[in-house]
Amino acid sequence: MSAQARYRANTRPGEPEKMSLTIKQAGLTLAMTGALSSVAFSAQAQEEVQKGGTAVIHMISEQRILNPGLRASTGVYNITGKIMEPLIDKSYDGYEPVLATEWSSSDDGLAITVQLREGVNWHDGEPFTCDDVAFSAMELWKELLNYSSALQANLESVDCPTPHTAVFNYSKPMPLELFVAAMPDLGHPVPKHLFEGTDILKNEYNTAPVGTGPFKFVEYERGQYVLAEKNEDYWREGYPYLDRIVWRFIKDKSAAAAALEAGEVHESGFIGVSMADVARFGEDDRFDVGTQGYENNVAHSTVEFNHRNPILADLKVRQAMYHGLDIDYAIQTIMHGFAKPGRGPVPSAGGINYTDDVPTYAYDPELAKQMLDEAGYPVQDDGFRFHLKHRPAPWGEYTQLWAEYYAQAMKEIGIDVEILTNDAPGFLNGVYRDHDFDTANGWHQFRSDPAVSTMVWLRSGQPNGTPWTNQFGWKSDEIDQMIDDAASELDVEKRAEMYHVIQAKAMEELPVIFAIEHPFISVTSTKLRNHHNTPRWNSSSWYDLWLEQ
């Protein structure tokens, strides 16, 4: 078994039992990982908790906005998830109450009632009530929060019949399942008394958050770090264990690896070090390396087609190109085994909405060549069938490597791919606004529910220039209708079936190739305990995280 493809559970060096299994064995499904985590963490639970200490966390990108009610981004949650809490979070056992204690829906799906936790105070001492939730929902989640403004487009009002009861009123049915699935990311209330009557986008508390979480914001030194300290009045009795958390911004991946090795940093998440270093740390007993804790943040590495190009508008060409990609090879060489082949817009961590009963495209370059010949694209005098301009997204080392592999693989079947390297604004404009590309690749996160994430990849009619949406010139009235119907379908089983159909259709029509499904990877010091014990761990509150002194 290669070290790179190994997942090590969270055990200390020297401990007699060390769990090792391949990533394929470990599986990426929520249930499987949940089972794994319970075994791994039951071992941790036997240790005596040590209170105190400062956990230092590496972040590759600086997060300038520290308000999850204003910015839906895993980078923002990574810091603010400890300071500001959502109504509902996600554990390996399902959705768990945080600031909400119960939730229910009316039969027609037009009203969702949420009971709020009592006895919770903001860090400035003011009580948390329904007024905060109503204000946040109407002024931030519906108006200003990316992803959420589409989700809450039909939200008409939030009533507060009691100080701790919030009723969300919708003009169209809102599936409770969708509402709940969205809350961990898109359901962070802000304190109304600090935001009301201010310019919300320029409010000072956007960079100095006041929340209800286990840690209180202390300071944000631009370009260096964010520091939070223990909230002594936290509503969970006896928590948190840590005294402080520091998030250090280290842009250079080699420097981040050095900081981990020197013991100055305890965790680097979201593949914050190079893939080569990930493999190296996998061999080092001082670190746990793995994908656990990212089940809610699974992403796809893609190949995106510009269907305005008549060659790529030909389904046979797209299918041939898929046959020309050796996905397993790419997984082993680029992702060091920490991934699996994609099966359409819903990843295997998508729960009931996922199916693997979809058309697939085995690696078969000869078949690919034959299909391209049949499509009317034989090899020309210059040795190529046609030429493509490709734009890789600038996020992540593996994205660039995937682009290079894609170009090599296409060359094997007679397609010349010219890679145009660009930075983030250049990529976003080139692909999503100017449509100046033939193919592109990037990675795109699934966020609990298809309706609030990957369906935007397929739904037509997105305004020009909107990043990470269907700007590919591809349109299917059938799929558009199914996406709209599924978003307001109240029956969970029926809704899941609709997504299965969409998934199969997407794999058949290939508007986008969802080539590789990969969670992120963390390198974590074994001194940290209770780490990666939820499916969105880096975004969660870490109230039970502790540090071996």
Add this chain to the structure above:
Amino acid sequence: MTLHMPPILTYALRRLVQAIPVVILIMIGTFLLLKLAPGDTVDALVGDMGGADAAFIARLRAEYGLDQPIWVQLWRYMVKLASFDFGWSFVYEQPVATVLMDRLGTTLMLMAASLSIAFCAGIVLGAIAARRAYSATDNLISVLGLVFYATPSFFLSLMLMLVFSVKLGWLPVGGIKTIAAFYTGWDHVWDVVRHLIMPTTALSLIYLAFYLRLMRASVMEVADLDYVRTARAKGAREGRLMTHHIMRNALLPVVTLLGLQFSTVLGGSIVVETIFTLPGLGQLAYQSVVQRDMNTLMGIIFLCAIIVVVVNFLTDLLYARLDSRIELA
């Protein structure tokens, strides 16, 4: 009534008047150049967020004034700049002046330390090499200079980090201070110095090589001039000869280089500050380009233009001080 000002003040005023159109042209040129780059702040912000819907993007663009024609944006910016209002950083959600002031100290410390070390060590080693030309000492110094010159700062930074932080554990990997240690007084000073040792070394060595090689050549040239030979013939001791006659004149080209290189050191600090996570202007400039944070980037360019103008002015003063034949006119 005629106002009589000291020559130095007249000179300073004239240089100031000359600098104003230069700075304005730099600002306009930079603004237009940056606008040629694809994308804007909102694109970068949305990229960081992992996506946003069209209405959200349009709202942000209108909020930041990016929906206006370029010439309107430029005019608004220049009018504000005339009153030293650098505007608002949409990336850092702070006034640009605050963002710049937060970073200026670190960069000035890094630059001052690096250039001082490079300059002092460079001229001493260069002078020694020149006085012992073609000896083993000269060869050793020259080879060292070549090695310093040929070693990229990013490689040197990582090697220093590997040896002194990872292997030996003597120095911190990065940052400007130990976080959450809450040092005060001399403990704080020492903490900052420890954090600056590796970045300063990484940044200074290449400049040390410049000065060393230039000083060596300059000393060798000056040492052969008639007035040195005359002084020696009149019985001047070697020490005095070196300090009062050779060094003083050999320093002129090195001082020129020092002034010219002030801006390039700022460029070099981008790499070093990024690797060592130093919160300075170099790192900020890099981030501002990536984030298309126009206001902050323009503020940095403005600050750099002012610094370069001031440093060159000071260099001219030093020039006049070193060589009495040069007049400030």
